[in-house]
Amino acid sequence: MNIDYAVCQSLSSMESDCRVITIYDVACQWSRNFRKRVDASNYLDLPSDMSIIPAVGKWHLGAHVLECFPKYSLNFIKGVGQVDGEILETLWSITNKVAGTTRAMGKSHRSEVLDDNMYDSNWKKWTGMGECILKGFFFRKEMKPNL
Numbered sequence: 001m002n003i004d005y006a007v008c009q010s011l012s013s014m015e016s017d018c019r020v021i022t023i024y025d026v027a028c029q030w031s032r033n034f035r036k037r038v039d040a041s042n043y044l045d046l047p048s049d050m051s052i053i054p055a056v057g058k059w060h061l062g063a064h065v066l067e068c069f070p071k072y073s074l075n076f077i078k079g080v081g082q083v084d085g086e087i088l089e090t091l092w093s094i095t096n097k098v099a100g101t102t103r104a105m106g107k108s109h110r111s112e113v114l115d116d117n118m119y120d121s122n123w124k125k126w127t128g129m130g131e132c133i134l135k136g137f138f139f140r141k142e143m144k145p146n147l
Contacts, residue, residue, distance in 0.1 A: 094121055
């Protein structure tokens with residue numbers, strides 16, 4: 001129910017005639033009858049011509065049954081490119097460094113420390129993007145700019 005609400009709210013501001021890929025750890029289960037649940041609800045709404053394509057992140061897909069792989073793998077969804085779909089899991093090692101110090105904190109203080117840790121991680125990624133681009137990490141060798 002909460003995921004249905006979150007998905008509907010996040011998609012409410014998008015163009016109605018579009019294709020949306022939703023990457024969720026259990027998309028194979030969640031996506032079953034999703035449109036029916038939305039249509040039956042007085043509180044959920046989606047444009048009827050919006051195409052929602054469910055996918056499971058690569059790290060989680062390995063734990064699913066074999067039948068999930070061809071249907072929900074990001075490797076086989078046209079237009080997705082090379083993405084793993086696992087952004088939060090990649091932050092665990094960073095978050096684990098501060099987890100021990102937050103155990104004894106009150107709820108609001110713990111939340112602030114974890115938020116600050118995530119903000120710091122995002123800031124480092126954001127400010128490091130230019131250097132990655134200049135070094136050519138996003139270019140193939142034949143496309144590297146001459147700097």
